[in-house]
Amino acid sequence: MDMFLHRLDLGFRLAAPGIVTVALTLLGVVPLGPAGWGMLAPFLPLAAVYYWAVQRPAVMPNSLVFAIGLLHDVLTGGLLGLTAVLLLLFRSTVIGQRKFLTGKPLFVYWCGFVMAALAYGAVEWAAQSLAALTLLPGAPLLFRTMIEAAVFPVLCWVFIQLQYSLPER
Amino acid sequence: MRLRYRPSVRLQTLKTVAHRFSFALLLVTALALTMVGKVDHLMVDAVRARVMDVAIPLLDGLSQPAATIAEMAEDVRELSELRRANEILRQQNLILQQYQIAARRLEAENLSLRQLLNYQPAGHYRYIGARVVADNSGAYVRSLAVNVGRANGVGNGQAVLGGAGLAGRIVQAGERSARILLITDLNARIPVIMEASRTRAILGGDNSNRPRLEHLPPETAVRIGERIVTSGTGGLFPPGLPVGEIAEVTPGGDVRVRPIEDLSRLEQVRIVDFQLSREVVPMVATPGFNR
CATH class of the missing domain: 1.20.5 (Single alpha-helices involved in coiled-coils or other helix-helix interfaces)
Structure with a gap:
């Protein structure tokens, strides 16, 4: 019985980053902010994917990233699968920079996120423009990325708390 | 080893x-x-609708506290303006009472003229009230999700009204959820007509706050401030729903329309079940209309 509870506890701890990321995805579409918020609402799961790709890639595997991308596409009514593609590429790119980013001070870590988020925004803009066969305005994505960068430290704090509760690898 | x-x-x-x-x-x-x-839009939409049905109760729960807080803030703000608002309302009421008298007179006249012409009325629409539970607008999508679906009689293509006029249409109806494509979305195309000049056009969204009038006949005289209503062409929307007014003509020749509805502040919407009226013409009395 003790063993069972222990494993249950362990399972929850390992699943927590994923659950939080799914919650962030849902939170992203709730009309929380002021009028017109929807267009600028930050894509919160991006910060989660970035954080876990650097710190503990195992708790945020490709399959979970794929699922989160799909969920976001379904909820927003965007082109189905596009966010999944972008998030998978985003994760693998960040993992490529893992060696450089681990152990760096928070500021460097944050700068890394801003650059990665900007790149993500640029690719998303290109993909959306291609899908719509017109040149879409880039400003909304730029604003969105700025807000994402601003909330990153707050989310980072949440992720650090989660990471403390994770078992040693 | x-x-x-x-x-x-x-x-x-x-x-x-x-x-x-x-x-x-x-x-x-x-x-x-x-x-x-x-x-294959249809298959994907069916899958989307299923997922939305599951997510909507969650979103509904999450949006509830947010709406409550927003309401409280609004209440406090309104309290401070109560006296002034009351004065304005009193004046408006006087004007509206005069309009009501005029409307009654026109109604009676209209009815008698219809009887003269043996006119078949267009029927009445059923309205379904709904709460906006998710603003799924992204950088490149303008859409909302509501907490009613096919179980409540909502179907694809139905018009969605805010307090003042047309806000969008249902594009994906699930069992207990539905997605609204706002008139400002890139994919929105609505047949409209200019109220005074009776010029037909298509209102096309482009993700900006001011959709564009397309397919205007050449050399149309455009008057700033002219009201735009749905034309009913295509049978998707009932004719005469207010959509907006002409806001500006850009130097490039684009005619921009300011939506009558503040699309960024929609909390409650009404969905018009228009299809119903095509099959039967129920004789439902509307308030103020004495048959």
């Missing part, structure tokens, strides 16, 4: 291969999904 070491190495490589493979597989799946989404 070496013997024991080997299987673990093999396991590790196997894991790495599986990992790499999963990445490629997922990437290809996601890309394939985008293609399917582009080609």
